[in-house]
Amino acid sequence: MEQRGRTSHLQELRLVLLGHDWLEKTLTGNAILGQQMFDISRDVKTCVRRQNQCVHRHGRKVTVVNTHERFLHYSVGDPGLVGRNMASCMEMCQPGPHAFLVVVPVGRHRGREWTVEGPQELLNHTLWRHTIVIFTRCERPKGVCVEDFIVQCESIQAVLKRCGNRYLLLDTSMRGTEGFTQVSHLYEKVDDMVASNVSGGGAGYVMRSEEVAIVTESNRKAVREAATMRRMNMQKTRDALGSLVGEARPVSQLRILIVGPKQVGKSLVGDIILSENVFAAGLPTSLSTEKQADVSRWCLMVVDTPGWHGRYCTDDTPQEVQKQITHGASLCAPFPHAVLLVIRSDETFTETDRLNAEKHLSLIGHWAWARTMVLFSWGDRLGETPIEEHIQRWAALQWLVDKCGNRYHVFNNSDHAGGTQVEELLEKIEESEVGNDGEHLLRTIITQQESSREAEKSCRKMQRQIRKARMENDLQREAMEEKEKVVQDGIRSLTEKEEQIAALRQEIERGKEFIKEKVKEDDEKLMGRRFEFERENENLKRAMVEKNRTIEHLRDRCAQQEGLIMEKEKLERETEAFSQRCEEKCQEVNQMKLHQRNEAEELRDAMEHLQRENKDAMRMLKTTLVGIQSHCQQRQTTQSGDEVQPAGVEATSDSSAVKEQKRTSAVSNREESDTKSEEPQLLQAEALQADWTLWWFSTGGAVLGAALGAVAGPARGAVRSAASGAVAGALLGSLMGRRMEAEVSRR
Known part of the structure; x- marks a missing residue:
């Protein structure tokens, strides 16, 4: 853990800016560093590092790394690009x-x-534990609240959930203080x-040894295995449907409907399929x-x-475009044999893209998913x-392809001639059509497969029961002999x-001779029955061999179960010991x-004792303050008496004036004689008295502030509150002393 100051803040701070908008990231970096250190005139293609000593916040050193616009760009041909960038x-x-900081x-x-x-x-969970979302804006639009913005955007809510709901509006x-x-x-x-993060056992920062990208070696292996399984399932389905294509009635015309978002190449796909430039490829389709x-x-x-409005479109799909999509489906009346949902193969596919596809495919009809094929x-x-x-790699794309029955195809848009990729696409459409027409046949096959699975399950269940019975009776030799019987x-x-x-064979032979003598026309049927009986005979022989193997296997399993029983007893003893340790704990x-x-x-x-001591201190401070106030009043009375006395003499009786004149003359005579000797002493006395008064006010205020801070503060922060109160009281007392000194000097 890095060294921290007494105020529990980092002396050095290292930040990384993430986001798609490079200008917003640049402005954010300049705002954090307190001056324009990143160039806002142009975007760069590499990461930029800037450092500054921010004096407005504890003088800490702040390092900011600004990433370029395509820093988190997904590359389908290079999945490890994001990891290398990080x-x-x-x-x-x-x-x-x-x-x-996600801007x-x-x-x-x-x-x-x-x-x-x-x-x-x-990006994986390691990075999100160290992430804060920064909502930025360059102006203050009326009625805009960041909380409303979060509620309106589900994607923003998902990001905040990943980073622990940490966000800030910047x-x-x-400029300046704000x-x-x-x-x-x-x-x-x-x-x-x-x-x-430190309290959770971390270092407080992301170390180089930690993986922050989701694409790791183990992840790649899992993706490859899942991809292989998907490819094998698709091929099995194609093989099953391909065997039925020849038996199905031919289709006079294949009707194909092309749909998808804007700017994915739908018109070019149509030109490649027809091998002609009949659609306005490159221009918007209205x-x-x-x-x-x-x-x-x-x-x-x-x-x-x-195309419906997807990425880069700030508005929803217009009603006119939705009507045209519905109208396109009606042109393929009664229904299209295939709906090609065109998606770019070199871009990310997020949950928003999936929702848009699901929403607009619902415009075609309830049968759309049964005939939709994803065309990359x-x-x-x-x-x-x-x-x-x-x-x-994309959960939303997996959902979409599975929803389409694992039907997908890849198109090379650079190959305008079509060739094998078009023929393969049309074969897939033809196989899909056979699957839709022969739904009852497929359902029958699935039913048979399910029945075979049930038979296998029952067989396995029986085997488990046999193993259990042999485990229980393995120690009894007589039971084993009964099993052998x-x-x-x-x-x-x-x-x-x-x-x-064998008897059935003889009967079959006799039946054949009888049938040959009676009806020659049924000879083929009798031969078929003969073949069926022969196959049944072979199946019975195989069943007998399998049962013999099963018996040998069961014997081996019985021997293995002895070891399992001993391990179970050992586990029971360990469980009892663990229970005893739990009770002790x-x-x-x-x-x-x-x-x-x-x-x-x-x-x-102890708290009650401290409160009683604080009350005693309060009473002492009150007594001290009363003494200070009385002393100040006596001093002010003395000074005012010395200055106001000549004016009062004129207003009193004549006798008092005569006495005061004599006294004044005597004093003036003494002052004339001893002016040079007594003047420095008087000045020194007044200075000492003023210093003593200032010290008295400062000390009394500090004691009073410490007592009040200790009483008002919580138990854990009593010392800190007392110190703060002492400082505040000392300052207040000093100010009061200075003020009195100024008033005395002015008078």
Whole structure:
């Protein structure tokens, strides 16, 4: 843990700015450092480090690293890019950053959800424990509240949940004292977060050895395994449906509906499928358009629809576009054979993207999901990464592909000729159509598979029961002999079944001769029955062999169960010992509670004693203050008497005036004689008296402030409150003394 000052704040602070908007990050960095140290005129392609000694907050040294705009960019061909970027950034603030500040501008967030949702899927929990969200704004719009902004954006709520609901509003346009105040609040939040991480057993900052990116070696292995499983499942489904394509009735025309968000290449996909430039690729599509062409052995009709508002769109999809999507589905009446949902393969796919796709596919009809296939455009940008790995990295994309029945295809938009990728797509559509038409057949197959699984489960259950019975009766030799008799009976029953099979064969032969003599036309049917009986005979033989193997396996399992029983007894002994230790610990805890209760009573008595002492001190201070006040009044009376006395003599009787004149003349005569000798002594006496009065006020105020601070403060902060009260009292007494001295000098 780094060295801290007496006020429990970090002497050195290392911060990293994250976010998509480079200008907002730059303004935030300048506001934190208290001056313009980052260049706001242009964005840079590398991380920038700046350092400053911030004198307005305990004089601590602050280091800020500003990341570039594509720092957290997802690269489908290079999944480890984010991890390398984070490692290079952390090297710039050794030994590691105390906090990551995610900068989010307050304003219209529609169409920018992916800038916040993407990092959630790319960074792990280690980084979020050291993260604070900074909401920034350069002006003060009326009626805008950061809490309302959070409530309106679910993506922001998810980020705050990950980082422990730590956030701060920072106005980057503030300067001077207001700017220092809001930055000081940020420093306090960072100090609190670091203290919390340290109390949890951490170092208070993110070390280089810690993994902050979600893509690690173990994660890559899990993604590869899941991707392989998805690819195998898709291939099994295609093989099963491909065997039924030849038996299904041919489709005269394949109707294909292309949908998706804006700027994903839907029109270009339609041109590649038809092998013609019939759609306005590269230009916005405003109306649903139908085109037809013959491709290979298929007659195709393709309908291109306008894209709904997704990324970079600040408004919801207009009603006219939604009507055109519905109209495009009606052009494929009675329904399209395939709905191609086009998605870019080189971008992130967040929960907001999934919700948009689900919302707009509902416009087509309830049957849409049964005929939807996810078409990944720009597949040439995948590089060597399989599309299945890209799917497994994004939970929202997994949900979408599974919702479509694991139907997906990759398109290389650079290959305008189409070729094999178009033929493979049309084959998948044809297989999907067979699957939809032969739903009853698939349901039958699934039912048979389920029944076979149930049979396997019952067989396994029976095996478990046999193992349990043998475990219980293994020590009894007579029971084992009974089991062997049962096995022998089974063998006899199998022998009898073989004899029955032989008899059945004889009957079949006789039946064949009888049928040949009676009806020659049924010869083929009789041959079929013969083949069926032969197969049944083979199945019975195999069953007998399997039962023999099962018996041998059960014998081996019985031998293994002896060891398991011994281990169970050992575990029971260990459990009893552990229970005894738990009881001893409970007794120790009860003794500790009793000891703590006694200590609490002693502390309560000490507090009462301190309160009584404080009351005695208060009474002494009150007596002291009364003495001070009486002394001040006597001194003021003496001084005022010396100055006002000549005026009072004129207002009194003549006798008093005569006496005062004589006294004044005598005093003046003495002063004329001893002026030079007594004047320095009088000045010294007055100075000593003023110093003594000032010291008296300062000391009395300090004692009174300490007593009041000790009485008003809590038990734990009594010393600190007393010290603060003493300082405040001393200052107040000094000011009162100075004021009295000034008044005396003026008079």
